[in-house]
Amino acid sequence: MADIEGTHETKEFYLDVPAKNRAFFLKGSGALDWGLQNRLARIFSPASGKTVMLAIDHGYFQGPTTGLERVDVNIVPLAPYADALMLTRGILRSTIPSSCRNAIVLRASGGPSILKELSNEQIALDIEDAVRLNACAVAVQVFVGGEFETQSIHNLTRLVDAGNRYGVAVLGVTAVGKTLTRDAKYLRLACRICAELGAHVVKTYFCPEGFETVAASCPVPLVMAGGKKLPELDALKMASNAVEQGASGVDMGRNIFQSDAPTAMIQAVGKVVHEGLKPEHAYDFYQTLKNEKKVETLAGR
Numbered sequence: 001m002a003d004i005e006g007t008h009e010t011k012e013f014y015l016d017v018p019a020k021n022r023a024f025f026l027k028g029s030g031a032l033d034w035g036l037q038n039r040l041a042r043i044f045s046p047a048s049g050k051t052v053m054l055a056i057d058h059g060y061f062q063g064p065t066t067g068l069e070r071v072d073v074n075i076v077p078l079a080p081y082a083d084a085l086m087l088t089r090g091i092l093r094s095t096i097p098s099s100c101r102n103a104i105v106l107r108a109s110g111g112p113s114i115l116k117e118l119s120n121e122q123i124a125l126d127i128e129d130a131v132r133l134n135a136c137a138v139a140v141q142v143f144v145g146g147e148f149e150t151q152s153i154h155n156l157t158r159l160v161d162a163g164n165r166y167g168v169a170v171l172g173v174t175a176v177g178k179t180l181t182r183d184a185k186y187l188r189l190a191c192r193i194c195a196e197l198g199a200h201v202v203k204t205y206f207c208p209e210g211f212e213t214v215a216a217s218c219p220v221p222l223v224m225a226g227g228k229k230l231p232e233l234d235a236l237k238m239a240s241n242a243v244e245q246g247a248s249g250v251d252m253g254r255n256i257f258q259s260d261a262p263t264a265m266i267q268a269v270g271k272v273v274h275e276g277l278k279p280e281h282a283y284d285f286y287q288t289l290k291n292e293k294k295v296e297t298l299a300g301r
């Protein structure tokens, strides 16, 4: 029998305090189920409404690209500075400590390597394995205008059905490949298609002209992909512009792990995204951390 001795008889029901109805903090996500919202709240900081997602999934079609040759050596030390890690299940299981606190965004499409037609992807992950791995989201590439456009959109919609069933978010990634353009007109089209077909979050590239219209016409949170490696100050300016123009954060890879000082760079990106630090100040912060590291290395610490 349960121990009921000592149970208090006086109770307080706060009859004069109305129950709170809290709106969920992410754009377009108010009607999602609790589990989905909770997973999104692990990817996006409820305090800033933004995310620094570290993308390291490039190996799924590129193999060991520069900076990702040894994820255990180069990437694991960066994880504490990221809100979320975007990666394949192979790297997650083999290399990432299960004690990590990051939200996990699992690459869920694949097939062709850089030697073949990249848009010919299929779903490459069962939603049950995503749940088994405690993933907050699964990511699927969408090739609007690409040779296998319809197939890639079908991959997205199948994953959205599965994700809704299990409460796992779906990140639609707009691919540009070699031939597709990156202007606002194209990005508006691609992002909106992902969101209309059910993606809970959309990832896209920054464009210098009209990015704010891409963000405004996408009804769910938009995160900015980093793209090819830029000088650090330029990458920080791009992240800052994207967030100022409506992005809910970044999903950056090469501009972090190919930086001269990846640990300093990811922290500088965090300052821009979460604290709204101006890119020039974030760059000073990056330089300071980088120089401190140099001194530590020279001192053999």
Ligand code: R5P
Binding pocket: 055, 056, 057, 058, 086, 173, 225, 226, 227, 228, 251, 252, 253, 254, 255
């Ligand atoms: C590419 O298809 C992968 O999904 C990457 O996650 C994506 O390109 C972001 O990485 P990066 O910032 O290096 O472009």
